[in-house]
Amino acid sequence: MTIALAIGNSRLHWGLFNGNTLQKIWDTKHLSIHAVHHLSQDEKTEFLVRTVIESIEKQSAQKLISTNPELASLRKPELGVLPLVLASVVPDQTTLWQSYPDNRIITLDQLPIEGLYPTLGIDRALTLLGAGTQLGWPILVIDTGTALTFTGADVNRRLVGGAILPGLGLQLWSLGEKTAGLPVVMLPDNLTGRWAGDTESAIVSGVVRGVVAAVNDFIEDWLGLFPNSHIALTGGDRTLLLQYLASTFPDTAARVIETPEAIFWGLNQFLI
Ligand SMILES: Nc1ncnc2c1ncn2[C@@H]1O[C@H](COP(=O)(O)OP(=O)(O)O)[C@@H](O)[C@H]1O
Ligand SMILES: CC(C)(COP(=O)(O)O)[C@@H](O)C(=O)NCCC(=O)O
Numbered sequence: 001m002t003i004a005l006a007i008g009n010s011r012l013h014w015g016l017f018n019g020n021t022l023q024k025i026w027d028t029k030h031l032s033i034h035a036v037h038h039l040s041q042d043e044k045t046e047f048l049v050r051t052v053i054e055s056i057e058k059q060s061a062q063k064l065i066s067t068n069p070e071l072a073s074l075r076k077p078e079l080g081v082l083p084l085v086l087a088s089v090v091p092d093q094t095t096l097w098q099s100y101p102d103n104r105i106i107t108l109d110q111l112p113i114e115g116l117y118p119t120l121g122i123d124r125a126l127t128l129l130g131a132g133t134q135l136g137w138p139i140l141v142i143d144t145g146t147a148l149t150f151t152g153a154d155v156n157r158r159l160v161g162g163a164i165l166p167g168l169g170l171q172l173w174s175l176g177e178k179t180a181g182l183p184v185v186m187l188p189d190n191l192t193g194r195w196a197g198d199t200e201s202a203i204v205s206g207v208v209r210g211v212v213a214a215v216n217d218f219i220e221d222w223l224g225l226f227p228n229s230h231i232a233l234t235g236g237d238r239t240l241l242l243q244y245l246a247s248t249f250p251d252t253a254a255r256v257i258e259t260p261e262a263i264f265w266g267l268n269q270f271l272i
């Protein structure tokens, strides 16, 4: 078995593989760099190994462990640790995980995609590879994480390009944080009216309709270039975004496939 860890700017994304079969995915909070910086190398290693085991055990532990005897024996140190495949866009978290004993860190140069530029996020490249491998090429990936990204590749697995804007959560948070008069509002399940009559609804209308219009515009343009392309949607806000898109641009939404596992489909090619 192998544990895969994708570190985004908001959260840790975990995937547990048995052979090449992805058994489960889940998310947890970042580890506090502050809480571990005083630890010795050995203590750090032990802390990370324990973090992995506890993270797995919290995920419907009984079922996972009873169907995977290998996991039940993980706590016995002589049996070694679960190999970890890591992809991170957060350098201090990457540094911390280097203390994990059996780790493999995935970098852009290892990916079989043409035309990658050196500062491209490894998460964007891996979701592109994963979605393209699973759904077919050409492919457009939309990732609704901390940032909202568009990343597209053609039938030759060559990066065409993409775009980056603040994600829904970040837009709402920054409005609340950087103004005196605006609260931080939560995303509603359903999109409210465009011409809002109160502050909270006005923020939701502006942010959500702005993002939805941008997403629709990028998809329309992409389909003009690659009419038969698949369109994959991933990231923490994917389900809400797809609901909003469906209520405003139903034809566009019908083209979109929710792929929460996309980054792990990409990491599947790098298991230890
Ligand atoms: N339990 C949760 N904790 C934090 N964010 C969440 C949670 N559930 C959904 N989200 C949404 O996920 C978004 C972050 O997406 P995510 O894919 O986790 O980001 P990243 O890959 O950048 O770490 C936030 O904007 C937030 O709205
Ligand atoms: C764009 C990102 C911040 C997205 O990160 P995320 O929202 O998934 O945490 C990350 O992919 C990144 O740091 N990219 C480097 C710049 C680029 O991709 O061009």
Ligand SMILES: [K+]
Pocket: 008, 009, 123, 143, 145, 146, 235
């Ligand atoms: K992400």
